[in-house]
Amino acid sequence: MSITKEARRVLEMNDMGGYTVPRPKLYPFQWNWDSCLVALGFMTMNEKRAWREIDMLFQGQWTNGMVPHIVYHRESENYNPGPEIWQVVSALGIPTSGISQPPVAAFCIKRMYDIAKDKKAAKEQVLKFLPRLFKYHKWYHTVRDPMNTGLVSILHPWESGRDNSADWDDPLRHVSIENLLEYKRKDTNFVDPSERPRKEDYDRYMSLVQHCREHKHDPEGHFETSPFRVADTTINFILARADQDLLAMMEELDPKAFENEISTIKDWVKTSKAATKRLWDEEDELYHCIDLLKGERIKSNSSGGFTAFLSGWVDKEKSVILVEKLKAWREESGKHIASFDPYSPRYVARRYWRGPVWAIVNFLIYEGLMLSGEEDIAKEVAYDTSVLMRESLFAEYYDPGTCDGLGGDSFSWTAAMWLYWLEPLQKELGFKDDLPVKKTAT
Numbered sequence: 308m309s310i311t312k313e314a315r316r317v318l319e320m321n322d323m324g325g326y327t328v329p330r331p332k333l334y335p336f337q338w339n340w341d342s343c344l345v346a347l348g349f350m351t352m353n354e355k356r357a358w359r360e361i362d363m364l365f366q367g368q369w370t371n372g373m374v375p376h377i378v379y380h381r382e383s384e385n386y387n388p389g390p391e392i393w394q395v396v397s398a399l400g401i402p403t404s405g406i407s408q409p410p411v412a413a414f415c416i417k418r419m420y421d422i423a424k425d426k427k428a429a430k431e432q433v434l435k436f437l438p439r440l441f442k443y444h445k446w447y448h449t450v451r452d453p454m455n456t457g458l459v460s461i462l463h464p465w466e467s468g469r470d471n472s473a474d475w476d477d478p479l480r481h482v483s484i485e486n487l488l489e490y491k492r493k494d495t496n497f498v499d500p501s502e503r504p505r506k507e508d509y510d511r512y513m514s515l516v517q518h519c520r521e522h523k524h525d526p527e528g529h530f531e532t533s534p535f536r537v538a539d540t541t542i543n544f545i546l547a548r549a550d551q552d553l554l555a556m557m558e559e560l561d562p563k564a565f566e567n568e569i570s571t572i573k574d575w576v577k578t579s580k581a582a583t584k585r586l587w588d589e590e591d592e593l594y595h596c597i598d599l600l601k602g603e604r605i606k607s608n609s610s611g612g613f614t615a616f617l618s619g620w621v622d623k624e625k626s627v628i629l630v631e632k633l634k635a636w637r638e639e640s641g642k643h644i645a646s647f648d649p650y651s652p653r654y655v656a657r658r659y660w661r662g663p664v665w666a667i668v669n670f671l672i673y674e675g676l677m678l679s680g681e682e683d684i685a686k687e688v689a690y691d692t693s694v695l696m697r698e699s700l701f702a703e704y705y706d707p708g709t710c711d712g713l714g715g716d717s718f719s720w721t722a723a724m725w726l727y728w729l730e731p732l733q734k735e736l737g738f739k740d741d742l743p744v745k746k747t748a749t
């Protein structure tokens with residue numbers, strides 16, 4: 308059996324009928340950025356099914372434009388917090404979470420359109436999603452940046468998608484757990500606790516969920532009073548790319564109909580381009596997050612800083628510095644881009660976002676490097692990612708030193724990354740589509 312066949316099997320297995328779960332027991336619902344990246348994988352198998360994935364995600368969109376991080380299309384006892392904790396629904400009445408996630412939707416939809424064989428159907432789909440994408444981006448640029456600073460904020464570490472990154476250690480100190488209601492973790496029923504966030508982090512996540520629920524119909528109040536308010540590198544640089552991709556699709560497909568939106572997006576892009584400069588840290592020579600409650604950059608080096616390339620706004624001088632740093636990190640952690648600085652005492656090779664390497668982050672960094680003319684290192688990143696999958700198949704994340712698969716296995720977005728990104732590069736980069744060395748397909 309080939310890796311490609313196994314990747315297809317994983318997507319089919321995790322398909323709940325129109326939407327895909329990341330992994331049925333560990334994450335039994337539809338997750339925002341997982342689904343968008345999974346749709347890229349489906350695009351190589353069944354285009355209609357791929358568009359359906361996005362459709363189901365946008366069934367979770369709120370009237371104010373937010374696309375939540377989880378859409379609860381069904382019930383499951385296996386995950387906490389479920390819909391009964393958040394107590395909110397989408398414009399269509401579907402239960403959802405009350406926060407969002409990295410806005411990769413426009414970025415993925417553009418790439419889906421670019422590789423579509425059925426261009427007529429793809430155009431129809433894209434035209435349908437453009438107004439919804441605009442509404443989503445507008446939510447980020449207004450509700451999450453009410454003063455129009457050019458930097459949008461997150462109000463929960465889960466919104467970054469990098470839940471327990473050491474980037475959040477300092478800002479989470481503002482979060483009190485004094486009034487925390489009792490809760491029961493379910494994730495550690497399925498994954499070794501040493502590979503998941505610590506209890507002290509989880510307590511704060513749940514306290515922030517409570518805070519969000521108190522303001523469920525009051526986004527301004529949620530923003531104003533949140534004890535956690537951060538400008539995240541990943542979110543801001545992904546939004547920068549997604550805004551530009553949204554603009555490109557509107558300009559190509561119907562510039563007249565989207566005249567007003569195009570002008571608004573151009574303003575967003577201009578403001579963000581100037582504002583994201585504030586994320587550069589001269590001393591650490593990396594892009595950092597900003598704790599907006601303290602008004603200070605967070606002194607913490609994570610792989611989120613490398614997503615800056617996605618914006619297309621990294622100048623040559625910084626580009627050289629970042630590529631050197633990327634290479635140094637790879638060498639230090641075992642030839643893979645660790646999610647956290649492997650030279651730091653806070654680095655933990657096997658704990659979720661505090662060290663492990665993630666295929667989807669490698670993909671985002673690859674795309675950014677290619678966009679920024681850094682092809683050689685981009686291709687090395689792609690080759691290295693193929694090694695992870697050839698060694699340990701489609702893990703949620705991997706130990707950068709040993710390539711061991713960690714967290715959930717048969718993981719949807721990792722399989723999708725093989726199908727969309729790596730499989731087409733096989734011949735050029737010289738790796739094989741054969742069974743992994745460490746594990747056999749299950």
Ligand code: DGY
Nearest residue numbers: 376387465468470494
């Ligand atoms: C989790 O539960 O680990 C998720 O990442 C939250 O979205």
